[in-house]
Amino acid sequence: MLNGKKIVVGVTGSIAAYKTATLVRLLVKDGAEVKVVMTKSAADFITPLTLGTLSKNEVSIELFDESAWANHVMLGRWADLMVIAPLSCNTLAKMAAGACDNLLLAVYLSATCPVYVAPAMDEDMWKHPAVKSNLTKLESYGNKVIPVTNGELASGLFGEGRMAEPEQILDIIRTALAKKGSLSGKKALVTAGPTYEAIDPVRFVGNHSSGKMGIEIAKSLHEKGADVILVLGPVSGDIQLNGIKVNRVESAQEMYNACTTIFPAMDIGVMAAAVADYTPVEKADIKIKKADSTWSLNFKKTQDILKNLGGLKKDNQVLVGFALETNNEEVNAKNKLQDKNADLIVLNSLNDAGAGFGHDTNKITIFDRKGNESRFDMKSKKAVAEDIVQAIIKIIHA
The missing domain is CATH 3.40.50.1950 (Flavin prenyltransferase-like)
Known part of the structure; x- marks a missing residue:
């Protein structure tokens, strides 16, 4: 601003x-x-x-x-x-x-x-x-x-x-x-968007993430003086990110490789991407033709990016994760905070109209490691990004 x-x-x-x-x-x-x-x-x-x-x-x-x-x-x-x-x-x-x-x-x-x-x-x-x-x-x-x-x-x-x-x-x-801003001299890694897990050269398993939330967080961090690298999954539309380095990836494995390489040199990591939890065991080299009346796929777990970064995290780094939930929301978010060794978990619920995938608005609650929680009303994703970044700044300057 x-x-x-x-x-x-x-x-x-x-x-x-x-x-x-x-x-x-x-x-x-x-x-x-x-x-x-x-x-x-x-x-x-x-x-x-x-x-x-x-x-x-x-x-x-x-x-x-x-x-x-x-x-x-x-x-x-x-x-x-x-x-x-x-x-x-x-x-x-x-x-x-x-x-x-x-x-x-x-x-x-x-x-x-x-x-x-x-x-x-x-x-x-x-x-x-x-x-x-x-x-x-x-x-x-x-x-x-x-x-x-x-x-x-x-x-x-x-x-x-x-x-x-x-x-x-x-x-x-x-x-x-903003070059003399509160995050001047800090380096930040942000992830955004979905991942696509290939079935064959034509088909993939994905989700509805637009990447809007992570992109707004990257912009807010950058406006406050941070040098930002955005690891961006396959999103559509013309995205203007002046001054932000963008690393485009497609699969969960590609996002994992990028994040584990980049994060050790960062001060801040914000994992806002909707990464696939599972990926097909095998990817066909050619298009799978329609044949039988039923078709089944075998899946294996993807590598947990947030948890792995939590294991790499040093005392001077701030790590933020997201929890998109449909049930037992607060319990799941708090468990994720501890399990992943994150400093903040941002909870948003698909039960809230206007929040989550595809919307220009979001409604969040932020949990920190000291047991504090901050609840916010429905806002534009740009305004939500500002709330998240202010929570990060509070930790950095504590």
Whole structure:
């Protein structure tokens, strides 16, 4: 969250300026105080009224007019972070050269905070050597360049040069402002998603886990300054995890191998994945054809990742497990806490409507080794992740 953070959003003349409205809205919604500075050409693409309404602050365009002088020095010193989105090819060239012919450039040159830029231009412009040279200069000055994406461009072509989506930029800003957070310098391993246990090259045994809970925990840890590795099972959809290292796996054995290799070097381990308890004894090399009226499979237990990590755990490590239950919920969760040598067990029940697999919400109870339990109402999985991470922070800073 960006509560109390002060951010200057710079806007230049690009069709991608329509995305800036969403970015400003997201920043304000996340708790930031936002002030917008525009070039004159930017106002041809999006109105100052729109951005002023969304930011709840008057938009600045002119360095001076007949009645007032915009104090660019104070504005540059006011911000915790400045982001220029979109950054046009023209403004990029001026920034690289140190030019100062408008208010936005004056604020940039006066800024004492980190400066992030999100370029937006057509593919041929993006790949031009002069643009690459200017970007290199900008980075050499200490600025951070937010990578462009690949997709449909204003010219109608498809390729590189699209400005990053507002949600991606928000994640990058959160990460930048969290580097001095409560988990700065800590390393965290998180697992998420299901595992698929192959029957043959076509079929598998799996579960309904979407991975949403573990992904939100990884994001929350990262926002608080931790370096996060996410071991992610086979989940669907486009997942944006800027700054988080993702290790994709499919089977329970692959997840076990990854976790036991990574965990010894971690400070935190959060096992949120829905790992299969059993896997077929044999996997057919070719597709099994339909033949008999009945078909049976033999299964064997998978290796218990949480228990094995509990056996590896050192005194300075925090290990968190999950218990998804349908009956004897609290008893099973408390037993799991002891049996697996975990520091926290997060209980959620499939008996609670809106909790568990596939939902955007969850309802949890957290148990710790001292016998404490914390119950939480139904919340978004993002908010639940925050509760879990706060419980981890409490242990680390105890």
